[in-house]
Amino acid sequence: MELVEVSPTQLPMSLLLEADPCEEKIQGYLDRCWGFAAKQQDAYLGACLVLPGQNGTAEILNLAVQPGFQGKGIGTSLLRWTLKQLSAKGTSRVALGTGSFGPQLTFYQRLGFRVTEVQRDYFLTHYPEPLFEQGIQHRDRLWLSLDLAE
């Protein structure tokens, strides 16, 4: 497996939909992002889209691993490597929004991300369809961030 920086438009939409169920939203941010990927031969096993911001900030908008390859360390490797690339590009603080429960939260916290804000009812007001996981509806979004200099 190799970790590479790619043009976001090269990434398969089916993979990006694993992390963000709304294709319209993805199309809205795709062109403005940096793309990072875990590749095996010609297959994309994982993808990470990052939106550069102002004053050394950046936002992870999409991080996904192909369903058959999840839980094998690919997401951790891809995110760790992406954070190094972001640091090399001059990013000092990385933020992202995620659900208020579930394995994704554990995943990000294990890599050092901390909760900085709770956006109540975010998933009710920003997505056309209700989002369910483990039989629970996602309502509130947690805003997490990581200082790369730490």
Ligand SMILES: CC(C)(COP(=O)(O)OP(=O)(O)OC[C@H]1O[C@@H](n2cnc3c(N)ncnc32)[C@H](O)[C@@H]1OP(=O)(O)O)[C@@H](O)C(=O)NCCC(=O)NCCS
């Ligand atoms: C979240 C995701 C990127 C993590 O990548 P991964 O390669 O599966 O994760 P790793 O193998 O590196 O790390 C495993 C840890 O991630 C977490 N995790 C999150 N989603 C998981 C999943 N679907 N399967 C297994 N572990 C998952 C668990 O905490 C797990 O820890 P554990 O082994 O102690 O239970 C990936 O599972 C995925 O694409 N999920 C669907 C899309 C998504 O939710 N993206 C994040 C949007 S906020």
